[in-house]
Each structure stands twice: as structure tokens, then as C-alpha cells.
Amino acid sequence: MKKISGSSREKRFAYALISPTVILFILVTLYPLIYSLQLSFQSWNLLKPSLGKEFVGLANYLEIFKDPIFWGALKTTLSFTVGTVVLQFMIGLGVALILNREFTGKNVARTIVLLPLLITPVIIGLMWRWLLNAETGLINYLLGLVGIYPKPWLGTPSLALLTVVLVDVWHLTPFTVLVVLAGLQGIDPELYEAATIDGASQGQRFRFLTIPLLSPVLLVILLLITMSAFRAFDKIFALTQGGPGRATEVLGYLVYRVSFKEFYMGQGAALSFVMLLLVLTIALVYIRFLPEPE
Numbered sequence: 647m648k649k650i651s652g653s654s655r656e657k658r659f660a661y662a663l664i665s666p667t668v669i670l671f672i673l674v675t676l677y678p679l680i681y682s683l684q685l686s687f688q689s690w691n692l693l694k695p696s697l698g699k700e701f702v703g704l705a706n707y708l709e710i711f712k713d714p715i716f717w718g719a720l721k722t723t724l725s726f727t728v729g730t731v732v733l734q735f736m737i738g739l740g741v742a743l744i745l746n747r748e749f750t751g752k753n754v755a756r757t758i759v760l761l762p763l764l765i766t767p768v769i770i771g772l773m774w775r776w777l778l779n780a781e782t783g784l785i786n787y788l789l790g791l792v793g794i795y796p797k798p799w800l801g802t803p804s805l806a807l808l809t810v811v812l813v814d815v816w817h818l819t820p821f822t823v824l825v826v827l828a829g830l831q832g833i834d835p836e837l838y839e840a841a842t843i844d845g846a847s848q849g850q851r852f853r854f855l856t857i858p859l860l861s862p863v864l865l866v867i868l869l870l871i872t873m874s875a876f877r878a879f880d881k882i883f884a885l886t887q888g889g890p891g892r893a894t895e896v897l898g899y900l901v902y903r904v905s906f907k908e909f910y911m912g913q914g915a916a917l918s919f920v921m922l923l924l925v926l927t928i929a930l931v932y933i934r935f936l937p938e939p940e
Contacts, residue, residue, distance in 0.1 A: 686916040692909035699912075706916035715892070716900070716917070720924075722807065723876060723896040729811040730818075730875040735868060737815065738822025745823065746830045756827075763820040771884025774813045775800065778885075800886050803893035810885055810894050814878065822867055829863030830856070869932050873925050897921050 686706055690699045710716050745756050762770070777784050778799040786796035799809045833856070841851050857864075879898035882888065888895035888903065895903070901921065905914025 682915045682918060685912055686919055688912045690911045692911060702912070706913050707920070709913065710916055710920060715895075716897075718892055719895050719897050719900040722892070722894065723878075723898075725807060726811055726814075726878060726894075726896055727872060727875040729808070730814050730878075731868070731872050733811070733815045734819045734822050734871050734875075735864075738819045738867070739826055739864075741819070742823045742826035742830060745827055759823055760820045762817050763824070765817070767817065767880035768884050770813065770817045771881040774816075774881075775885050778809060801890055803890055806886055806890055806893045810882055813885065814875065814881055817881065818871065818874065822871060825867045825870075826860070826863060829860050833859050865932065869929055872928055872932065876925055876928065877921070897924075 685699075687701060687703055688699045689702045689705070691697065741759060745752065745759065749755075765773075776782075778786075780786065780796060780798040780801055783799075785799070790796060797805060800806050837855060837859075838851055841855055846854070877898055878896050879902060882894055882896060882899050883902070886894045888899045897917070898921070901914055901917045904910050904917060
């Protein structure tokens with residue numbers, strides 16, 4: 647009988663350790679992805695099960711690009727993404743710079759800033775839906791106390807998208823603060839001391855020292871918040887369900903509506919892969935054009 651070497655036993659043991667993870671990845675991620683891709687080339691309406699699945703090739707994708715509703719949802723998604731990313735990045739960077747300084751109550755302030763991040767997105771949506779209620783909401787009540795007429799924050803197309811953007815910024819800006827603050831604390835303080843001795847002003851230290859050293863972190867956070875905003879669904883579902891009209895119907899909600907309210911599973915799967923390709927394109931643009939760390 648052939649004797650198994652020690653290295654072979656170690657390899658088998660290693661394979662045994664990682665096999666549950668590999669199996670779980672295949673069952674939870676890889677198989678649904680392949681199944682969805684296959685489904686995107688088929689016509690399947692759950693309301694008409696007798697018709698079954700029919701292979702239609704690229705018809706679902708062609709139908710998407712001919713549909714004005716898709717282009718409207720894409721425009722709304724881009725508007726939501728740009729507004730969310732710009733505000734999250736600018737506010738998050740500013741708050742992180744403040745929290746990186748030494749002041750009394752710094753740890754308490756950091757804890758308070760990070761609190762919204764601990765709440766699940768659906769609860770955030772439901773909470774703000776109550777706060778922004780046109781008739782009984784706390785926001786309009788407080789505005790009324792200072793003489794400002796109550797506003798239908800979620801009932802007017804011109805206000806609804808802006809309101810959803812601000813809610814998302816309130817919820818996820820702490821994540822930007824957390825990542826940027828970690829990057830700031832990784833910068834050697836002696837570099838700032840040397841720059842100060844050389845006569846660099848605070849603005850010059852920020853421009854020529856902080857930003858270059860922090861650029862890898864800024865690149866990562868921009869990628870993450872952009873992809874998160876582009877795939878937005880949960881808070882919009884809880885706040886407006888794409889309304890009023892289609893004012894807040896982003897691509898993520900459009901996929902949900904087509905797949906699970908109208909039950910066109912093939913078109914919903916095709917929409918999902920169009921979203922995936924758009925997200926990958928945005929990620930590649932960021933990686934290609936954002937400045938590299940020096």
C-alpha cells in the first residue's frame with residue numbers, strides 16, 4: 647500500500663478546510679448568477695406558467711434599450727448617484743478631517759457620527775418616511791414652528807428625488823467618515839511636523855501632503871459609494887416605491903418592479919445584467935482616470 651506523504655496530507659487537509667466555502671460560493675453566488683444569465687435570454691412570465699420558458703436570444707436586451715422607461719430610470723439613477731456621491735464624499739471628508747483633530751469629547755463625537763450606519767436601510771427608509779410625512783411628520787411640524795409652510799417631501803416629483811438623496815447621504819456618510827478617518831490616522835504625524843517647519847501653511851499641507859497620501863483611500867471610498875448608490879433599492883423601496891409617478895424609480899427598483907410585480911422574469915434578469923455591466927464600466931472609469939498614489 648502506497649504511503650501518503652506529509653505534504654499530500656497537508657494539501658488534502660487544506661482542501662477539506664476550504665471546500666465548505668467553495669461549495670457555499672457555488673450554491674449562493676455562482677449558480678444563481680449563471681441561472682440568471684441563462685434566464686435573461688428567455689421569455690418567462692410567472693403569471694402565465696402554461697407558456698413555460700421560451701428562448702428569445704437578445705430580444706430582452708433589445709427591448710430594454712428601446713424602452714423609454716429604462717432610459718428614464720437610468721437618468722434618475724445617474725442623478726441619484728451623482729448627488730449622493732458628491733455629498734457623501736465632501737461631507738465625509740470634511741467630518742473626518744474634523745474628527746482627526748484633538749478636541750474635548752472627540753470619542754463621543756465619533757460615536758454619534760457613526761450611529762446612523764448601525765441602522766438597517768429598510769428601517770432608515772421607514773423612519774424617514776414617518777418623519778417626512780406631509781401631514782403628521784416631525785420635520786414639517788418643526789418647520790411650522792419657525793413659520794415655514796409644510797412641504798410634501800415625498801409627494802412632489804421635484805422634491806422626492808432630492809429628499810431620497812439626502813436620506814441616503816445621512817445614512818451612509820458615516821461609512822465615508824470611518825474609512826477616510828482610518829486613512830488619516832495612518833499618515834505619519836512627523837510628515838506634518840516637517841512640512842510645518844519648512845513653512846508650509848495648513849492649506850498647503852492638505853493639498854500637497856494629505857491628499858496625495860490619502861489618494862488610495864479616496865479612490866476606494868469613491869468606488870464603494872458610487873457602486874452602492876448606483877445599486878440603490880432598499881431605502882427607495884421603503885420611502886417612495888419609485889414614486890411619485892416615476893420620479894424616484896432607479897434601475898434597482900425597476901428590476902424589482904419588472905421581476906416581482908409584473909413577473910417578467912427574463913426581462914428582469916436582463917435588466918440586472920445591464921446594471922452589472924454599467925457598474926463594472928463605472929468602476930473601470932474610476933480606476934483608469936482617478937489619480938494614482940504617489
